[in-house]
Amino acid sequence: MPRNRRDRDFALTEVEKKGREQKEELVAKIRDEVKDAAYVYVIQHKNLVSSKMGNVRELLQVATKEHPGGRIFNGKKRVMAIALSGEDVPAGLDGLVKDISGDSMLFVSSSGPKLVQSFFNKYSEPVAATAGNIATEDVEIPEGPLDKIEFPFPLEPRLRALGLPCKLHEGVITLLHDYTICNEGDELTAKQAKLLTHFGYEMANMTFKVTSYWSKSAKANPVKKLA
Template identity: 25%
Template sequence: MPRSKRAKVVPGSKVTKGTDRKEKLIQKTRAACAQHRYVYLLDLENCRSSFLLSLRQRLRPSQLIYGNNKLLQVALGNGPQDELKEGISRISKQLKYEKCLLFTDLPESEVKRHFAEFQPADFAKAGSVALSTVTLAEGPEALQNWPHSMETQFRQLGLPTILKNGAIHLLGNYTVCTEGEALTPAAAQLLKKLDVKTTRFKVNIEDMWTNPDPLENEGSGGGDEGEEEGDDEELEEAE
């Protein structure tokens, strides 16, 4: 008799691994909340895991925690009845979409300075707003650094191109994107092929909570680097 699909056994190691990872994130968040003076609720724009990891390095010994929002809410509490510390549930309730938490002893002015100084450029995604207007001039100069084999790809993305003497020629001036306007999927792909970065990673402070009785810091307080990287498993880097 064929074995029922419902009788499929889930290896216990997988369940344990997932449970341990969730519990580790909860405990790490609670420890950071108890240790630091301030908790900042941050909104992330155009985020990639590599940018987030670089920002963590820059902010140490502060702790930047990104993870499953529901687990972070469990760690901090969802209301006065179960909040970790008085008033922290106000932050917890706002954990939605691309949000993360910064646990630090730095005042708001210092945190804003770090965020203003760290805004790496990146390839824009479809639907994002272009930071500048990108125009390609008629002739062979605009695409002279690309092999003739890419001519078909450029044409498929909307560029009016033709091959002449083994070089790609643009048949007229072409505006790939306009500052302040949303990028089409074709424009986003074209900018990436042209190696043009028109967007930036940005972090905005949405709220702040002050810890009335933080524990004394011992050591760096930065946590284990391997654990920090593990917390980013749900941060999917855009293609």
């Protein structure tokens, strides 16, 4: 039975309410963390994969073991900017707001800039490519059956929709002829990137760059930009 207008409006209101509550919660968490912080960093990220951030946090914990307790916040830019503004935050912290642009996150820590820069600016981890990334190698899939464990038969329609010339043969996805997914130097389309992911190729790197920081001890000029 179709939902009436009132039901739809109520559902939308609930979604909006939940979204607003999540934003307010993030603002509160950031403000609670920065109130006694020694440093707050703005960090640009590229090709970030949320599922791999656990590894980043573990390695960061080891790197900053002399000053434990640092915390990463990766939310909407506007929400993070609000969190760093107002009367309830340390003096000068709002100077970081203009640096929260593009793909940014915050790192609140007791560790100094030399150590934090060394960790984040050198960090690089292979991840699956997305549309717009550049292919780093030629990838050709040979004619014949695909591994039925990695490519179970229900996946066949999805692979065909992505452009792979295949069919089911006795319950096994089979390539009708050799197929080149990409050549080195190609700017990948969404379909190419998804096919590469299915075949286990990682042609992008998750990287970070510390762009600026606020220091509690620097009273006169607490915000510093980094090259």
